[in-house]
Each structure stands twice: as C-alpha cells, then as structure tokens.
Amino acid sequence: MGSLSFDNFHARKRNAMVKLVKGKEIAVQLQTLLREPVQDRGPVSAEKLAFQIYRSFSDSLSELSSCTSDQIPAADGAASYGDSGSKKKRVVKDRRGCYKRRTSDSWEKISPSMEDNYAWRKYGQKTIFGADYPRSYFRCTHKKEGCKALKQVQRIKGDEVMYQTTYLNHHTCNETLRAPPLVLDSDPIDPNLISFQTSNPSEQDKHGQFCINSTKKPLVVSSVKREECVSEDVSNEAKSTLEDPWHDITGLEYEPVWAPYQDEVESTTLHGLDMEVDQLCDIQNFKYFDQMY
DNA sequence: GTCATTTGACCTTG
DNA sequence: CAAGGTCAAATGAC
Numbered sequence: 001m002g003s004l005s006f007d008n009f010h011a012r013k014r015n016a017m018v019k020l021v022k023g024k025e026i027a028v029q030l031q032t033l034l035r036e037p038v039q040d041r042g043p044v045s046a047e048k049l050a051f052q053i054y055r056s057f058s059d060s061l062s063e064l065s066s067c068t069s070d071q072i073p074a075a076d077g078a079a080s081y082g083d084s085g086s087k088k089k090r091v092v093k094d095r096r097g098c099y100k101r102r103t104s105d106s107w108e109k110i111s112p113s114m115e116d117n118y119a120w121r122k123y124g125q126k127t128i129f130g131a132d133y134p135r136s137y138f139r140c141t142h143k144k145e146g147c148k149a150l151k152q153v154q155r156i157k158g159d160e161v162m163y164q165t166t167y168l169n170h171h172t173c174n175e176t177l178r179a180p181p182l183v184l185d186s187d188p189i190d191p192n193l194i195s196f197q198t199s200n201p202s203e204q205d206k207h208g209q210f211c212i213n214s215t216k217k218p219l220v221v222s223s224v225k226r227e228e229c230v231s232e233d234v235s236n237e238a239k240s241t242l243e244d245p246w247h248d249i250t251g252l253e254y255e256p257v258w259a260p261y262q263d264e265v266e267s268t269t270l271h272g273l274d275m276e277v278d279q280l281c282d283i284q285n286f287k288y289f290d291q292m293y
Numbered sequence: 294g295t296c297a298t299t300t301g302a303c304c305t306t307g
Numbered sequence: 308c309a310a311g312g313t314c315a316a317a318t319g320a321c
Contacts, residue, residue: 135312
C-alpha cells in the first residue's frame, strides 16, 4: 500500500493553501465588483470571478483530497491481496471483504430523510461501535451497468429523526440527475447554498451564500435571499420541491431561477468568506472529501 | 421466477 | 485484535 510521504503531503498542503489564498483574492475582487453600479462593471463579470473562486477552491480541495487517496489501494486490488502470505489462501478474483475506506470522492449530508431520488439496493447493515443505531450500506441499483455509487446511512442519535448519509462515488448510470458534485458544510435546509458562514447565524440566512444551480450551470453567484430563490412563475409544486432540501439536486425537473440581490450585498457577505478561508488554512480541521468536477 | 432485504462470515485497515 | 466494509446464501415479498 502506498503511503504519502511527509514532504509530499506538505507540498500538496502548500499548493492547496496557495490556491485558497488566490480564491480569497478573487473574492475580494468580486466584493469590489458587486459594490459598483451594474453599468460600471467593465469586462470582468461577477459570474466569471465567482467561477474562478469556485475553480480555486475546487483545485485546492482536489489537492487535499489526493493526500488521502494516495493511501487507497489500487482499484484492482491485486497487489494488496497477494502480499500477505501468512493468511488463508485467497483467490484474487474473489473480492469479498475488500473495501475502501472513505475515498476522495465522497461527501456527506444530514437530513430528516434517507430519500434522495436514486434507486438504491441495500447490501449490508452493521452495528457500529458506540452508535445507537446500525449503519446501513447501499449501492446503486444499476451496479450491473457499472455504476459505482454507494451510500451509507446512519440514524443520528437525538430527539429528531435525522440521518447522516455518506455518499461514495458519483452515479454513472442514467437513473436520474447526478448527485450533487459539491457539498461543503451545506445548509441542511437548502443544500444549494454553500454557506461561507458569517458570525451571525441570522445574517447567514440572508447573505453571503453561493447558490449552486445544479441542473445546468455549475455555479451562479449572488447574494440571495432564500425566499427569493423562487421566481414568480414557479408552480406550487415546484416550490414544494425547493422546500425539500435534496430534491432539486437529485431529481428536479424544475430549474430554479436565482434572483440576484446586489443591493443587499453587505460587507458581511464576503467578510464571511474571508473568515472561512482563514479557517480553511487550518487544514487539519478541513472536513471535506468530495472530488469536484 | 425475479428482485430486494437480512444476516453472518469474510476481509482490510489501523 | 477491534472496528468497519463487503459478500453472498438464505429468506421474504411481489
């Protein structure tokens, strides 16, 4: 099994930090841009800057993700199987029990429902040490077609029924829309919003959030009031899908129109982002696993 | 008969 | 060796 060298790890960490700092600088540009009147924006668009921020974060996250993925055994597993001669005789073809721990291509969500509009087949359940409830293991129903998507669902201890779902691998089947490619510490109420948290939770509800339009464009940036994410001609049915946190990133037909509220951009908006980037510099606490597109 | 779920064994990782 | 991820036979539902 390959392990990451100390130097290599720190090189990647340094690269990630450089990219995060770059993203921070672009965010400042975006902040400046959004403060200017619309007609004075010049050749640089807010969307372009937002996309650069997105790319910067994406690249840095990839760097960090690769720090752990190097420790993952090769997909064919042949090498790791053949090395331990002291154990029982094994047939390389037999992959029973072979597993990968959390890969670079995984992400989590917490929601009151296990449903996510994909067809899953349960293949195991396990009692987890220290947990009140067993963990269930699911794979995509279309595994035969080569879809490698997996998920683990565990009920969280507490008064309310909440489930922590860990997804591994993206769907390659055509079952429905793809699972969300990007989930930072997402808003459990509306995961389309990536919160660059402000210190004021109530403020966070209204400002300083990136809106991911998952259906077509990868990213639309604006300061958005949540309630304004619904355009006027949206049906009640479509509105109800927005109220379901995961519906529109997993199987939504309706494509929401995100209404920008430039006038509402305040210093807290990107100040919150500043804080988050600073926090990200503490990579040890960086809770993120997904390999983004 | 087909497909999904359950469950204990098997296996890897740390 | 403990914990956790996966497999596959047994079982159930339709």
